[in-house]
Amino acid sequence: MTPALRDVYISGVGEFLPGPAIENADIETYIGRVGGRRSVFGPRALRWNGVQRRHYAFNADGEALHSNASMSAEAVRAALRDARLEAAETGYLAAATTQGDLLVPGHAAQVQAELGHGPMEIASFQSVCGSALMAAKAAYLNVRAHEHDVAVACAGEFSSRWFRPQFYEGADLVDAKGRLRPEADFLRFTLSDGAGAVVMEPRPSGDGPSLKVSWIEIVSLADQFAPCMMAGAPLGRPSEVWGLAGPVAAHAAGGIALLQDFAALKRIIRAWIGVYLQRVESGRILPEQVDHLLCHYSARSIREEIITLLRSTGGMIPEERWFSVLSEVGNVGSASIWVMLNRFLRSGRARRGDKVLCIVPESGRALVGFMMLEVA
C-alpha cells in the first residue's frame, strides 16, 4: 500500500551574509566604478529600491572572500544547526541561484562539494529570485512523498561578481559620456551577495518555532512576456544569444551583463497582481487571515504600486503585517526570502498558529511564487 503523503515542516532556517554591512556611500568601493567614474544613476536607483545596507563577497581590494557555493554551504550549515541536525543526515539538497559560480555544472553539485559529507540526491534550480521557491517545492515534495526524511533547500547569490566594471567596459552599454545605461546600472545598485537555506522534515523541530508548509505554488507567465531581467543577449534582442557570435562579440554587444527592462516591469506587476487576486477570489489566500506577509519586492516603488492596486480590490494585507529586511540586508535575489524568513523567526513575532505568507515575484520572465506557512 502506498503510504499517505506526509505533512512537511521547516525545522531549521539559516543565512550567510559575507563581510561587513556596506553603506550606500561605499558601494562603488566594492563593486568598482565603470570607466573610473562615479555612477550618475546610482543614487536614483537607491532611492527607488530603498536599500540602505548590503553585503559583498568581495573585499575593498576586489579579492573574493567566498564563492556562491561556499556561501550557500554556510547557509545550509546554519540551517542544519538551527534544526539540530548533523550534516550527514541530509538526504536531499536542492540548490537555487540566478548565476552559479560555474556555467557548468549545476549549483547543487558545487554546494554539495563544499559541504563535503558524502553521496546524496541533489537538484539545481536556475532562475532568478523565484528559484528559491522552486528548490523549496522540490524539497517539500521529496519529504512529503517519503523520498527523503531530511531535505535542504538553499539559495545563494554572488551578484556583485557580475557588477565589476569589466563586465560593462567596452560593451554597448556605456554612452559617449561614459555613463552606464540605467538598465544595467540599476541592478548594480540593487542586488548584493549572500545565501539562505531551510531544512524540511516530516516533523517540527523539538525546540524553537517550526513552520508547517501548507502549500507552495509557482506560476510562470513566460509565454506572455519577453525576458525582463536577463543576461546572455542584448536587451530587447533575446534571440541574439551570446553563443552565436562567441563571448567576445557578445560582450561588445552588451549581451553578457545582467540587465533589467523597466518598461516591461509595470505590465508584469499587473499580471502578478492578477495571479494573486485569483488566489484571493478562489479562497486559497484569505488576506484577513494572513498574520505575516514576507514579500520579496525588489524595489520600494514596486511595493507602492502594488499597494495601491491591492487596497482598492480588497486584496490588501494590512501593512503592519508586512515584514521586510530589504533595506538592512539588501536584495539578495533568490536568497532574500530565506534571509527574511530567518530574521522573521528571530524577531519574536511568530506565534503558534500564525499564518505566514511568503511571496516571491521574479521579473526574469514574469514568474510569481507563493508559499503559505503556519507556525507550529
Place this chain on the structure above:
Amino acid sequence: MPAVDHGAEAVLRRLAIVFTAFERALDATPVIRRLNGGRFELAHYQAFLRAHRQQVKEGALWIARAASNVSVDHLELRSTLLRHAVAEHRDFRLLEADYLATGGAVEDIRSAPMTVGSEALSAWMFHEASKPDPFGLLGAMWIIEGLGSFKAAEWGRSVAARLGLPPEAVRFLSYHGENDAAHIEEFREMLAMVLPDPVVADRIVRTAEVTARLYVLQIEDVLS
C-alpha cells in the same frame, strides 16, 4: 471559501482578474505581438488607427445612450456617464490627426470599414446600453477605460519608439496619460453608486468579460 461579497471592492477584484486575462489575450493578438517584439511597421500602426477610429466614434454614443437609460434613482451615475460621453465624443478626431501625422490620407481613415470585431463590439454595447438601468456597462467601461489608463500610454511609447514617430502621431494613445491610482479610485466610486447588489455585481463582471472578449476580437481583426 470567503463569504460572498457583492460590494465594490469584491467586484473590483473580480474585474481586475478579468482585466489580467484581457491583457493576456491582447498580448497574444497579431498586432500587439508585433508591437511587443516582432516586426512592427508603419502599415501596422496605420491599420490600428483605421480600425480604432470607427470603434471610438461609436464609443461616446453608447455611453450617451446608456446615460439616457439610467433612472432618476441614480442621477449621480447618470451625470458621471454624461461627463464621460462629453469627454470622449470627439476622440475619433484625434485618431484622424494621428493618421495624418503618420503620412496617411484622412479620407482613407474616414472611409475604412468597421472590422468584424468592431461590428460585434458596437452591436453588443448598444444592445446593453438600451436596457433600463444598464449598470452592467460599468464592466464594459472598466475594460475600455482600463485600456486607456493602463495600456494606451504604454502602446503609444512603444509605437513612437519602434517607428521613430513624433509625438503628434501618437496623441490618441498618449493623451490618456497614466494615472492608474486615480483611475481605479474614481471607478470604485462609480461602482459604489450601484453596489452592493448580487445581480448587478454579476452583471458588471459578465459584461466586462464579454466586452473584453469582443475587444480582443477587434484587435485581432486590425491586421486581417
